[in-house]
Amino acid sequence: MMKKLNVIKAGRLSYNDALTLQLKTQRDRQENRINDTIIFVEHPPVLTTGRRDQSHNILVDPAEVGAELVKTNRGGEVTYHGPGQIVGYVILDFEAYGKGIKAFVSDLEEVFIRLLKDDYSIEAYRDIKHRGVWVKDAKITAVGLAVSHGVTMHGFAFNVNPDLSHFDWIVPCGIHDKAVTSLEKLTGRKMNMDVVMEQVLNSFKNVFSYDIS
Numbered sequence: 777m778m779k780k781l782n783v784i785k786a787g788r789l790s791y792n793d794a795l796t797l798q799l800k801t802q803r804d805r806q807e808n809r810i811n812d813t814i815i816f817v818e819h820p821p822v823l824t825t826g827r828r829d830q831s832h833n834i835l836v837d838p839a840e841v842g843a844e845l846v847k848t849n850r851g852g853e854v855t856y857h858g859p860g861q862i863v864g865y866v867i868l869d870f871e872a873y874g875k876g877i878k879a880f881v882s883d884l885e886e887v888f889i890r891l892l893k894d895d896y897s898i899e900a901y902r903d904i905k906h907r908g909v910w911v912k913d914a915k916i917t918a919v920g921l922a923v924s925h926g927v928t929m930h931g932f933a934f935n936v937n938p939d940l941s942h943f944d945w946i947v948p949c950g951i952h953d954k955a956v957t958s959l960e961k962l963t964g965r966k967m968n969m970d971v972v973m974e975q976v977l978n979s980f981k982n983v984f985s986y987d988i989s
Contacts, residue, residue, distance in 0.1 A: 781986035782811050785816045786817045790820060791846045799929070812869060818969070821843040822857050823846070824846050824854070835946060855918050856942055859937075860935070866929070868927065888934060900916065910954075916935050916958065937960045
């Protein structure tokens with residue numbers, strides 16, 4: 777039997793407003809009031825860090841470039857979120873998922889590897905050393921997560937039409953010798969965000985064996 781998935785399309789939200797929504801949704805899932813849920817958002821420019829100090833990987837004063845700086849409880853290092861990027865927060869019953877953290881991250885990566893191949897004929901891959909989704913030597917999707925009381929939060933950030941120069945504000949994910957790319961750069965055209973979001977949802981549903989409720 778296919779599992780049910782709730783979908784929340786929250787539009788553009790500040791990182792902290794989206795975090796409030798994530799935490800509420802996570803509590804609802806922990807208390808079994810809702811099904812597994814994916815929250816789609818687009819953020820104003822924001823730099824987020826994981827649990828470790830990341831000051832050495834932040835190359836600008838965020839306030840001077842009009843970006844927020846937020847420390848989170850996810851794994852990983854510093855990441856940029858901004859307009860033109862599809863961010864997906866995955867609120868999932870991890871025990872029911874039935875596999876480990878590495879498998880969960882691998883499945884999230886698979887969502888975009890399949891999408892890029894099936895919808896755009898772009899060959900993408902995962903790198904066990906540097907998690908996320910890569911095309912040639914450039915990252916197109918970042919992945920990070922946390923688990924609390926058996927339910928996940930955080931998820932992925934997929935570069936569709938972002939201003940790639942904003943990634944110069946940081947050392948993305950602490951990796952000095954690799955670039956960042958986007959669907960717009962790879963295809964040579966501006967993408968319709970709503971269309972791409974539906975492609976992400978369809979691929980996510982297929983990889984994780986969900987029905988849409």
